[in-house]
Amino acid sequence: MAETKVAQVEKKKEPLFGKKERKLLVDPLNDNNPITVQVLGICSALAVTSLVYPSLVMAISVIFVTAFSSLFTSMLRQYIPKSVRMIAQLVIIASLVTVVELSLKALNYPVYKQLSVYIGLIITNCIVMGRLEAFAMANKPWRSFLDGIGNGLGYGAILLIVGFTRELFGKGTLFAGSPLEWKIVGPSAEYLINTAGTGYMNNNLMVLPAAAMFVIGVIIWIQRSWNKKLIDVS
């Protein structure tokens, strides 16, 4: 009897990276994107996306926070008292955000200055707490970790697309402030006062945060007309 029981348990063991796990990672990139489908985390997506490089740093920070807050919450899920579960989740999120903030201050101070309050505001990003409540509190650590990474990636992907569009059309540069910096160089650089010395006339609509709203709107439009699963939702 005992032997068969062991065999059954072993059979139930799921592969470390099976179909379900892959779905956890890929789903938030498209079918269930936190920004374009769930419309969460819009605030920081508007605020930090005027340049690609800070967007990239923001994306990595959020991936770190969603992944590890999901992991730790899932590990503690049986011990967290129900009545204070949100406070416990917030303690975990806030401490991870502080880890990001302290590390960024030591590793890349100029970008820390650029992102300023928005690093601290990851705490209030609905995506993070939303995943903890909806997934990590009811699933095993490994899957929660993957779900966190997936949602962070889904958020980061949109951030990078918006940042890329806004920086290219707004300022005529890409990755400004990083070693990969690229800019349009034209003969008019000396004459135009409203350029960053690039010969490109700044498009102020793209530079302002409102442009992110338009860009995200266009992304949602394109995604909905191309992804059949989303067409029938309404």
Place this chain on the structure above:
Amino acid sequence: MESNSQIIKFMLVLTSVVALGLTALRQVTEPVARLNEEIFEKRAILLAIEDYLGGKTVDQLTDEEVLQIFDNQVQQLVVDAEGNVIEGLKADDVDFAQERKKPADQRKYPIWVYSNGQDKLYIVAVRGNGLWDEIWGYVALKSDLNTVAGVAFDHKGETPGLGAEIKDNPAFRAQFKGKRILDDQGNFVGIIVRKGGARDPEHEVDAISGATITSNGVTNMLIEGLKAYEPYFAKLRNAG
């Protein structure tokens, strides 16, 4: 349903672990972060004298080079409102944002004197108000204490693409080079950021279109800020 004591125990353990971890991390990162901040400030000052750094831009300087320039080529002074040098103080130690809150006659003003063998440049700090929040900057004057060698501006929250161009736009900054802060009789006039285009090539620069209030803020900041150093500069001019 958990009892209150269980809940309290859980939260105490969780917060203690988190607090210990974060304290340890802060202890490790604090010295690095402080050095980063210092270099960040020093780079902002050097931006005003970018043309005199031996062919390199501020971005191309390594952190060590920035510190070396300040150790070897920069002399730091602090003057009071009457233009007397206050002995024993370094310009880096003056928190200019705090000084601005004091009455004008009690403020301390930092000066960085940079020399590279040929030129001697006086870099002074200025501070004022933009549209949304504070703006500040550094102005470098040549040894005649009249001609501008370069400027660098920064801001707390000006609109990106409009007011924020005072920092982001090298073309705006470049206009200030060669302008004079005194008229032909030697009276102080400052530098005016003129909407619609500079009229007086000696004392005026073009404003940023769409950012009138920030541009006026820069004008006021430069006039008030540079005027505060005039007592000291007058003494130097008379002596030399």
